[in-house]
Amino acid sequence: MKIALTVGHSLLKNGNYTSADGKKYGGCNEYKWCKAFSKQVASAIRKNGHTVKRIVCPEKKFTSSIQEKAYKLNIINSGNYDLVIELHLNAASPSAKGTEVLYKSSAGKKYAEKVQKQLASVFTDRGIKLRDDLYMLNGTKPPAILIETFFCTNKGEYKKAKGIIKRRELAKLIAKGIPYK
Numbered sequence: 568m569k570i571a572l573t574v575g576h577s578l579l580k581n582g583n584y585t586s587a588d589g590k591k592y593g594g595c596n597e598y599k600w601c602k603a604f605s606k607q608v609a610s611a612i613r614k615n616g617h618t619v620k621r622i623v624c625p626e627k628k629f630t631s632s633i634q635e636k637a638y639k640l641n642i643i644n645s646g647n648y649d650l651v652i653e654l655h656l657n658a659a660s661p662s663a664k665g666t667e668v669l670y671k672s673s674a675g676k677k678y679a680e681k682v683q684k685q686l687a688s689v690f691t692d693r694g695i696k697l698r699d700d701l702y703m704l705n706g707t708k709p710p711a712i713l714i715e716t717f718f719c720t721n722k723g724e725y726k727k728a729k730g731i732i733k734r735r736e737l738a739k740l741i742a743k744g745i746p747y748k
């Protein structure tokens with residue numbers, strides 16, 4: 568398959584991140600963690616024989632998060648992709664925890680189920696969620712899934728995901744959920 572792997576959010580011109588930041592709870596910045604993670608996810612999925620295009624918004628160019636949408640959808644919808652995967656982290660109170668994969672289409676649901684099952688071996692299983700209010704799920708031609716790997720506001724979960732070795736392990740799990748063909 569030809570897969571578009573996108574990183575949620577961006578770093579704006581004024582230096583602000585459009586993502587959540589769990590650092591004050593001992594967690595991490597969502598965008599920064601996902602951007603690093605996307606490299607391991609791309610490499611793990613490529614090992615399964617897929618073609619992967621990693622999409623990260625240009626940094627310090629946009630003035631608002633609205634510009635992320637046009638930038639990404641333009642690349643995705645002109646690229647003949649078979650699947651879109653967007654990486655995010657959840658954020659809430661410091662006690663909130665778990666992993667969830669969001670989908671809209673029935674094709675997306677199949678991948679969401681497989682990826683969810685894998686990530687639930689490390690994080691609390693919050694289940695897959697049908698969402699029809701997210702542009703990455705309803706604005707793309709190919710089916711899309713949005714992975715909320717863990718809560719960036721949860722110190723314990725961040726511990727399980729901190730560092731390249733752990734990111735590599737988590738990336739392998741996602742790749743297992745995206746079987747070849």
Ligand SMILES: [Zn+2]
Pocket residue numbers: 575576586587597655656
């Ligand atoms: Zn996010």
